[in-house]
Amino acid sequence: MIWLTWRQLRIQAVTAAAALAAFAILLAVTGPHLASLFTTSGITGCHGGACGTAAGRFLGRLAATSPYSLIYELGIGLILAAPALIGIFCGAPLIAREFETRTFSLAWTQSVTRSRWLLAKLALTGLAALAVTEALSLLYDWWAEPIARAIGYGGNQVWQLPAVFSQQRLSFVIFATHGITPLGYAAFGFALGTATGAVIRHAVPAIAVTLAIFAAVQVATPLLIRPHLIPPDHMVVSGPSFFVNAGLSVGTLEASIVPGQPGAWILSSEAINAAGQPVGMIPTSCLQPAVGKGASPDAGACMARRGIRESITYQPASRYWPFQWIETAIFLALALALAGFCFWLLGHRPRYSGEAGPALPRLGDVGLHRPAGRR
Amino acid sequence: MSAVIETSRLGKRYRRTWALADCTLSIPAGHVVGLVGPNGAGKTTLLNLAVGLLAPTAGEIEVLGGRPAASQVQLARVGFLAQDSPVYPGLSVADHLKLGARLNPSWDAELARGRVDRLDLRPTQKAGTLSGGQRAQLALTLAVAKRPELLILDEPVASLDPLARREFLQDLMEAVAEQELSVVLSSHLVADLERVCDYLIVLVGSQVRVAGPVEELLATHYLLTGPCRDPGTLPAGQQVISASHTDVQTTVLVRTDGEILDPAWTVAEIGLEDLVLAYLSQATRRRRRDNHQHLEVQR
Numbered sequence: 001m002i003w004l005t006w007r008q009l010r011i012q013a014v015t016a017a018a019a020l021a022a023f024a025i026l027l028a029v030t031g032p033h034l035a036s037l038f039t040t041s042g043i044t045g046c047h048g049g050a051c052g053t054a055a056g057r058f059l060g061r062l063a064a065t066s067p068y069s070l071i072y073e074l075g076i077g078l079i080l081a082a083p084a085l086i087g088i089f090c091g092a093p094l095i096a097r098e099f100e101t102r103t104f105s106l107a108w109t110q111s112v113t114r115s116r117w118l119l120a121k122l123a124l125t126g127l128a129a130l131a132v133t134e135a136l137s138l139l140y141d142w143w144a145e146p147i148a149r150a151i152g153y154g155g156n157q158v159w160q161l162p163a164v165f166s167q168q169r170l171s172f173v174i175f176a177t178h179g180i181t182p183l184g185y186a187a188f189g190f191a192l193g194t195a196t197g198a199v200i201r202h203a204v205p206a207i208a209v210t211l212a213i214f215a216a217v218q219v220a221t222p223l224l225i226r227p228h229l230i231p232p233d234h235m236v237v238s239g240p241s242f243f244v245n246a247g248l249s250v251g252t253l254e255a256s257i258v259p260g261q262p263g264a265w266i267l268s269s270e271a272i273n274a275a276g277q278p279v280g281m282i283p284t285s286c287l288q289p290a291v292g293k294g295a296s297p298d299a300g301a302c303m304a305r306r307g308i309r310e311s312i313t314y315q316p317a318s319r320y321w322p323f324q325w326i327e328t329a330i331f332l333a334l335a336l337a338l339a340g341f342c343f344w345l346l347g348h349r350p351r352y353s354g355e356a357g358p359a360l361p362r363l364g365d366v367g368l369h370r371p372a373g374r375r
Numbered sequence: 376m377s378a379v380i381e382t383s384r385l386g387k388r389y390r391r392t393w394a395l396a397d398c399t400l401s402i403p404a405g406h407v408v409g410l411v412g413p414n415g416a417g418k419t420t421l422l423n424l425a426v427g428l429l430a431p432t433a434g435e436i437e438v439l440g441g442r443p444a445a446s447q448v449q450l451a452r453v454g455f456l457a458q459d460s461p462v463y464p465g466l467s468v469a470d471h472l473k474l475g476a477r478l479n480p481s482w483d484a485e486l487a488r489g490r491v492d493r494l495d496l497r498p499t500q501k502a503g504t505l506s507g508g509q510r511a512q513l514a515l516t517l518a519v520a521k522r523p524e525l526l527i528l529d530e531p532v533a534s535l536d537p538l539a540r541r542e543f544l545q546d547l548m549e550a551v552a553e554q555e556l557s558v559v560l561s562s563h564l565v566a567d568l569e570r571v572c573d574y575l576i577v578l579v580g581s582q583v584r585v586a587g588p589v590e591e592l593l594a595t596h597y598l599l600t601g602p603c604r605d606p607g608t609l610p611a612g613q614q615v616i617s618a619s620h621t622d623v624q625t626t627v628l629v630r631t632d633g634e635i636l637d638p639a640w641t642v643a644e645i646g647l648e649d650l651v652l653a654y655l656s657q658a659t660r661r662r663r664r665d666n667h668q669h670l671e672v673q674r
Binding site: 097101102105108109111116 | 423426427444446447448455457459461463464465470472474475479480481517521540581632
């Protein structure tokens with residue numbers, strides 16, 4: 001079975017290995033220079049506010065002059081896409097192709113039981129898929145470490161940076177492309193593709209369905225599921241300093257950082273007045289005298305005087321690893337459940353789907369037997 | 376005589392259609408058994424149930440005394456060649472032999488290599504580029520070289536041209552002679568079966584119409600031609616399979632263990648094909664009559 005699995009997976013395996021190798025070379029060539037940029041940026045050994053400034057300068061340089069932001073984005077894209085690719089190229093055809101070419105009748109009548117056949121296929125292909133994804137993720141983590149550290153120092157708050165560089169590691173895409181979550185997603189993508197293929201029995205439609213479901217899960221997870229994996233923390237900040245210094249966006253009154261919680265993931269934030277009602281905009285009376293110029297120190301003080309506070313719902317950065325473990329465990333469990341479903345579908349369907357029912361029609365009568373008197 | 380396949384009220388339903396219903400039969404060991412019937416008789420379903428590719432919806436099936444595909448041992452005892460002999464298009468001939476060797480503990484590598492050599496299959500050739508006949512031969516090689524006790528073939532020659540068909544069947548017979556296999560072979564073409572089978576089962580609408588050793592069937596069926604008369608007046612030992620009348624004469628196919636003594640009849644022996652056709656048309660006639668009665672009742 002090992003040989004057959006390998007033989008049937010050869011093309012995908014070689015392609016994946018080649019893509020991985022090409023990406024590794026790209027990272028190996030650019031990595032050392034990136035690291036040296038980091039060391040010369042003055043971040044190492046910095047103190048206090050200087051760190052954020054230095055980190056921001058470093059990120060700004062990357063964004064402006066080099067291919068690094070491009071590679072950074074490419075890496076994120078690859079790690080996000082890898083599970084879907086594994087699902088459609090390794091998972092979906094795994095069983096569907098056997099049905100399509102009718103070779104299941106060859107495969108399942110050799111002296112290997114169907115469960116063993118499936119076990120070998122799922123385990124070997126699945127482990128290979130996980131290994132490729134993990135290799136990709138480790139390489140990328142190594143390469144992007146300076147960027148992650150610069151963001152950790154708050155460098156993303158200082159400069160006008162491309163969108164990716166302003167993302168915290170708990171945020172939308174960054175979270176799912178680092179740490180161990182790529183493993184969970186890869187296992188899930190593979191199992192999803194396999195199960196879809198087993199149900200639909202045609203590779204191409206199975207690929208389409210797999211892609212659709214996987215994309216939906218990938219979008220829905222950070223939006224609907226991840227925020228609630230651990231009950232979020234809540235904080236109400238008052239006083240002028242928050243409105244003035246804390247990077248409050250003008251106009252909408254949303255917070256972009258949580259005081260004392262660097263790197264926190266803000267789920268929602270709004271300004272509320274003394275009565276606890278939401279305040280949508282900076283009160284006009286507080287905009288004087290700098291009309292239309294946004295929030296001035298005066299405006300912050302003015303709002304604080306009026307009892308306007310910022311209410312923030314967030315997940316602290318310290319929950320990064322708990323979140324990683326929980327999400328990975330969820331997707332690994334889903335993958336196992338889907339694999340179990342494949343076993344059930346292929347071999348352990350109930351032998352008798354109905355108890356003694358009405359008299360069985362003879363097959364020869366089916367179709368020939370037309371209702372009498374109706375023409 | 377032990378049975379290689381034994382079923383009892385076996386049924387398989389796809390959604391609302393029964394592909395096989397209430398099928399009870401017993402296929403004896405040590406024969407090359409031809410399973411013949413019209414399209415839709417349930418032959419393919421029955422054979423797929425026998426190798427465990429399908430699970431029954433109702434009833435029981437035992438193959439060589441065990442449940443189909445229940446274990447590695449059971450799988451090793453039964454060789455199967457599916458309709459249109461599917462092979463992996465991307466794998467070469469040699470790859471297929473390797474597959475057979477890896478997946479079957481009882482694999483006979485010498486036999487497999489010998490067959491491939493004799494059949495002029497180039498080991499490096501991709502199976503997807505083989506002709507229909509070569510593909511069937513390759514698939515048969517896989518099924519035979521695992522050294523099964525029972526070989527099941529589903530319409531093995533249906534898609535082959537007459538020459539390839541003859542070669543395939545000849546080759547099959549050689550393999551059977553060498554290995555002393557029991558074989559069950561389905562077809563809707565009697566001519567193919569006539570060449571290789573020594574036992575025949577006619578299956579119509581999941582029901583066995585007639586079953587027995589070919590020689591015995593041929594020896595007990597007679598075609599009688601004579602002046603017009605009612606087939607109902609024949610002696611008790613003579614079972615009428617079919618009867619046709621013209622203005623002046625009556626032709627009857629009868630089954631009897633005795634001899635035809637009535638001098639009014641001209642007695643002729645019947646070929647296997649005509650015999651099978653008689654049973655098939657008998658089934659159709661009976662169905663029409665049933666429908667007719669059904670109509671009467673409704674009025």
